[in-house]
Amino acid sequence: MSMIRVLSLNLQHGLPGAGAGDGSAATGSLAGADISDPATARAVMRATAEQIAELAPDIVALQEVDLGQARSGRLHQAAFLAEELGMPTCRFAASYAGPAVGLRRRPLRSALGSPTDDVFGLLRAAVGAGPIGYGNALISRFPVAGWHVKRLGRGPSSIVKRGERAWDPRSYKVFTASSRVMVAATLDLPEDVGGPARRLSVASTHLATRGSMAARQLAAAWAALAGLPGPHLLVGDYNLGAEQVEALGLGRTVGEGHTFPAADPTRRIDHVLTDLWPTGPDGLPLTDEAAVAAAGDGEAGSPLLRAVDWGTASFIISDHVGTWVDLEPVG
Template sequence: MLRVLTLNLQHGQPGAGAGDGSAGAGSLAGADISHPGTARAVLVALADQIAELDPDVVLLQEVDHGQARSGHLDQTAVIAERLGWEDHRFAATYAGPVAGLRRRPLRSALAGHTDDLLGPVRALQGRPPAGFGNALLTRHPVSSWHVKRLGRGPATVVRRGERALDPRSYALFTSTMRNMVAATISLPAGAVPGLTGLSVASTHLATRLDVASAQLAAAWGALASLPGPHLLGGDLNMRPHQVAGLGLARQVGEGGTFPAARPDHRIDHVLTDPWPVGPDGRPLGPDALGGSQAPEPGTPVLAVVGSGTRTFIVSDHAGTWVDLEPVA
């Protein structure tokens, strides 16, 4: 069995789950994460909660990297270190501080100051590279990493004043850049019987449905070009029926993910390869179809054997997880 968890991190901000008392979280409700020590304590508590769930792959969105508001930490690295996982990757959608000049990074890893056009300036100031984006962490070895830029969509003009002809009555909001970070994972022998590897990705899409739909199509197309089977997870900002209407992939898992305090709808999803299912909801095995519908030889089809949601110490989203196994 393979367990995959996706969570919108909301830059590690303590949320509705911070007072539930698990993993030492109760003492961190309302914590000021701009202090590095406090920010690290929150991430350590989150990692302990994740470890309780025992996933094989963790997909994160709204991840900070070197930001003042979250203690200048590399949030991905802190969580991976606590989990004891060596394979992880942060991919910046933009470089620069949250409040300031945002720009496309020269290299999305932001592993050094040369990955950002203005990185050398931050180095002279004694500051680490700063950015914001998505991340993927896994307990299993990664054979290759991939990043796909998904664009940002159009800007939005909002009228706030009463005078239609007064330019001061309007505010311009630019869209946030988006990307997808993907990993092709090699599973050790026997880790998941019948499965030797797969490609997994984390993404966060725009809030506008038309833009998010186009971004999802681009993300799935890029992921599908990698060795299968495939899993795409993240904050898609789309309801289940909206995702289903695109006909791109098969949704797996269920349960509300937003808002974290009382989740009443699902916008965080896990998707896998489109495939006919039987009356029990399980994908039909390759032998049941044959012909042109059969997958490439040696590529298994994934079936859900369990799923759920959980509110963590951080975020205004609940996390959602799925358990998967190959169909013979």
Template sequence: MLVVTSNIQHGHPLVGDARTAERLAAAFRDVPGDLLALQEVDKGQARSGRVDQTAVIAEALGFRWHRFAAAFAGSVRGPRRRPADSRVPDDPGYGVALLSRWPVRSWHVRPLRAAPPGLAPTDGRLGFRVRVDQPRVLLAAVVGAPFGPVTVGCTHLSVVPAVARRQLAESVWALRTLPGPHLLVGDLNLGADEAARATGMRGLAEARTFPAHRPRHQIDHVLAGPGLRADGEASVMRLPVSDHLALTVGVAPG
């Protein structure tokens, strides 16, 4: 099973116009993989042409099984206030998505607690600003892979390291309530060593993924629990969208 994880940055730099869906589909049509985990996904947002980005990419790849989970509902624009969590698939929102070539037996969504509002230093000047952490969400699927069922979780964690570690622990606990073996993939905003320590899982893909124009860090990961191993070397792809490289690795039982 070939797994791809990509923070798509809501399709940036595509501009929301009549051809947005067509150009987004073209950007992903040649992406290989049996399972795609996407982060920073828009649905019904003006900046991305009000399209359902998950559905557009799934159609381009011919994937029948797919789902979007909103970390928060409503527009990403407007007053800077804490958005409401949303688990309603039909609402406009912003969040994560899973797309599978193989049948999905069940879907599961778990909101992850954000950091409380606090003060953060301003960049390059004296003073402080109010920091409001975004809500986060874990989307999981029990996938009927050719070698048996696998539970795959996709998430995008806080940029505050301590909060990201706590959200990661929450995600692992939630996955363990579902059938194993387990994969946890996505933009974790943590390095490989931190992610492994926080989860007790093994990283299957080692590669720098951020920023796309000159990768210096790996914050995108494919983590595996017992019963799964890497099948070959990991690789990265530069897509026509996003400030991240997409990370790809084969996964096999063992």
């Protein structure tokens, strides 16, 4: 039986980052590239796809993904990567519709696949402009049985003092929190891959930068994902450390390795979360067979995922390092 390899990567809208000049993939010429130029944006994304392909993932969870943004060459980044990778399953889910700088709004439908998915979509179409947004995406080589999107809300605005005069309103800047979203897919697994797991529900998300809000969003995302056919994988940029995720007791983190900042990673804030592995009365993990039975309340057909290998990988883009895990279904 083959392993299932899942990769999480925060694209940072395709901005060339710490890996652009490291010589690992003949990408030195792309360091500092202006990706607002469509040809350059495609070159950067094509080089990124080549680096992803070297890892041979089965599932790619993406965050900070642009669709039609001027700053990234008007590319549909998720669809472009899926095509370059030859992966037939692809879904983008917008955290917001609209430009990165300008009037943002909640999309009517997160895919932004047609003008009617955005309140201003028909107006944009009338002047020859396509959909525009920003969010998360999932790409996979496995066929999809169903898509699911969960909006996770936004945190409170914050006021930051930037000037010297405490009494001067101009010394303060208001930062509004971004909306957050989870996109999930229930995938059909080939028998030679899934073994006892005929389906797998996997999600990509990007949580708030404020820890308390990120924790609430993570709990909401996991609750929504857990209602889908298992086993389950919640993948993405949590903006939380490993100890913060584990303290919530929602699931079991798998994999390791620092992911941020890309130039000199010192923290792991990008995670892969899967179902808890049941323990016995002695507090020790159960054997495979007993764990599967316990996870299904004694019923068959409740497989779990066991991590067998993991690592991190630098890319020519982003201020994050990608993190990947090889998983084996047991049951």
